[in-house]
Amino acid sequence: MSGFLYGVVLQWKLDIRSKSLLVTCYIVPLIFFLLMGGIFTSVMPEMRSTLIQSMIVMSVSMGAFIGLPPSLVETYASDIKKVYKANGVPLYLGLATMFLSAFIHLMLTCIVILLLAPVLFEAALPIHFAGFFPALAIYIMVSLSIGSILGLIVKNQAKLTMIAQLVFLPSIMLSGIMFPADLLPDFLENVGRIFPASWGYRLMLDHGFQFENLWYFILVFCAAVIACGMLLKKQKAK
Amino acid sequence: MSNAIQVRGLKKNYGSHGVLKGLDLQIKAGEIFALLGVNGAGKTTALECMEGLRKYDSGMVAVNGKMGIQLQSASLSAHIKPMEAVKLFAKWNKAKPDYGMLDALSIKEMEKKQYFQLSTGQKRRLHLALALISDPDIIFLDEPTAGLDVEGRLSLHEQIRKLKSRGKTIVLASHDMAEVETLCDRIAILNDGNIVFCGTASELTDKVGKKYFIHIKTQQGNNTFETDNIEDTLLSLLGELKRKGAHVLDIKVDRGTLEQHFIEMARRAEE
Numbered sequence: 001m002s003g004f005l006y007g008v009v010l011q012w013k014l015d016i017r018s019k020s021l022l023v024t025c026y027i028v029p030l031i032f033f034l035l036m037g038g039i040f041t042s043v044m045p046e047m048r049s050t051l052i053q054s055m056i057v058m059s060v061s062m063g064a065f066i067g068l069p070p071s072l073v074e075t076y077a078s079d080i081k082k083v084y085k086a087n088g089v090p091l092y093l094g095l096a097t098m099f100l101s102a103f104i105h106l107m108l109t110c111i112v113i114l115l116l117a118p119v120l121f122e123a124a125l126p127i128h129f130a131g132f133f134p135a136l137a138i139y140i141m142v143s144l145s146i147g148s149i150l151g152l153i154v155k156n157q158a159k160l161t162m163i164a165q166l167v168f169l170p171s172i173m174l175s176g177i178m179f180p181a182d183l184l185p186d187f188l189e190n191v192g193r194i195f196p197a198s199w200g201y202r203l204m205l206d207h208g209f210q211f212e213n214l215w216y217f218i219l220v221f222c223a224a225v226i227a228c229g230m231l232l233k234k235q236k237a238k
Numbered sequence: 239m240s241n242a243i244q245v246r247g248l249k250k251n252y253g254s255h256g257v258l259k260g261l262d263l264q265i266k267a268g269e270i271f272a273l274l275g276v277n278g279a280g281k282t283t284a285l286e287c288m289e290g291l292r293k294y295d296s297g298m299v300a301v302n303g304k305m306g307i308q309l310q311s312a313s314l315s316a317h318i319k320p321m322e323a324v325k326l327f328a329k330w331n332k333a334k335p336d337y338g339m340l341d342a343l344s345i346k347e348m349e350k351k352q353y354f355q356l357s358t359g360q361k362r363r364l365h366l367a368l369a370l371i372s373d374p375d376i377i378f379l380d381e382p383t384a385g386l387d388v389e390g391r392l393s394l395h396e397q398i399r400k401l402k403s404r405g406k407t408i409v410l411a412s413h414d415m416a417e418v419e420t421l422c423d424r425i426a427i428l429n430d431g432n433i434v435f436c437g438t439a440s441e442l443t444d445k446v447g448k449k450y451f452i453h454i455k456t457q458q459g460n461n462t463f464e465t466d467n468i469e470d471t472l473l474s475l476l477g478e479l480k481r482k483g484a485h486v487l488d489i490k491v492d493r494g495t496l497e498q499h500f501i502e503m504a505r506r507a508e509e
Binding site for chain 1: 289291306307309311312313314315316317318322325326327329330331352365368369371372
C-alpha cells in the first residue's frame, strides 16, 4: 500500500476514534434526521418528497463546516506540521487524507439517510439515481473544500468554532431546507445563495443536475483548490 | 575524519534582533556534538537552520548525509497509535521499520495506546523512533531528555551511545550539562548568537583555567576549596587540619563540572 493510501485509511480510522468527528458526522446529523424527519413529515406531509435532500444538506453542512476544520487546525496550527516536515512527510498529506476521509464518512451518513428515510417516514426516493449520486458527491466535495479553507486559515479552535457557526447556521436557515427559500425576504434569499447548501439542495432534487445549478460548484471548487494550495504554500514557507 | 556538517557565517535575524551572528562550525562524521547555551542563545534556531527547517539570512550550511530530526516540541494526532505513526512515516520515507530499533526504544510495549495516552518519556521515544525510521546518517536531537525521569534519561542515553557505535553523527542541543558531559565528544557554547567555545570538555576546562576543587569531609562537615596549585594547597590544608586535630573522613579532587565551566564561559562572554 502506498504512503498516501495508507494515510487515507489511517485517517479514516483516526476519525472514528475521534469522538468529535463521530458526533459531527454521524450522531448529531442522524439524531436531527430522526427528530426532524418525524416532525416535518407529520406537520407538512408534502415535505416527504424533499426530506432526503433536506436532511443530507443538514448532515453535509455540519460535517464539512463543524467536523472537518478542527481536525485541520489540530494538524496545521500545531507541532504536528513540524513533525511532518522534519520527517519527510509532505504537508498536503494531512489536508488530502482528512478531506477524503471526511468525504467517505459523509457519504456513509447520507446513504444511511437515503436508506432509512423511506422506511421510517415514507420519504420519496430520488427518481434519477444517476443524477443524484454525482450531485451528492459534488456537493460534499465543495462543502468540504470550504471547510478546508476554514481549517487552514483559522489558527485557533475558539475562533474556529465561532466562524464555523457563521457559515453553518445561514447554510441551514437560508438554503430552503427548513422552509421554501422564496418565502424569505430578497436580501436573505440572496445571502443564502452565497452558501453551497442552497445550491446543493437544488442540485440533488429531481431534474436538478443541470449546468444552471452546477456552475456555482465549479467556480467555488476551483477557487477553494487555489486558496488551499496558497495556504499550504504559506505554511511551508513559514 | 570527514565533516558531516559544515556551517559558515550563518546569520539569522528575527526582525531587528540578530539571533545568529555569523556562526562557524564543523561537525565531524561519527561524533556526538552538543550545542549548549542559555535560553534564547540561539540553539534551536541554529539546529533548525542546519536541519533545513528554517530559512537563514546569510551564510552557508552543508550537510553530508541523510538527516533524522527529533524536534524539541513535537506532536502527533491525538488518536494515532505508535506503530501506526511508525508505518506511516516508514511508507513516506520508503523505508522498512527497523524492529530491533523499535524494540530497543520499547515502541511495541505502547502499541495499544493512543498518542494522547502516552507519557512524556514514551512520546520522546516515539519521536526518536520516527527520526530514525529512514536510517539517517546524521541525527538531530533537540533537548532529547527534557521532561524525562532518571530511568527514561538513562535509557535514552544508552540508545544515543548505540547510535554512535553504529557510526551515526549525533547533534544535540541540551540544557543538561551532566548529560552533555557523559555523552558528547565535543561541545559548542552559544552565547548571544555567537560561538564562544568549541572543543572537548577537557579543552573547555583548560580554557576556563586550571582550577582544581578539593572536597574534604571531616567530622565537622564538608568543605570545598578552589586552587590552581593542587600539591601545595592539599599539603597545607592537611597540615592545618592535623594541627586542629580534625579527623579527615574523605578527600576528593576534581577539576569542576561542565556546568561550572559553562557558567564561567557565559560570565566571560557577558564581560
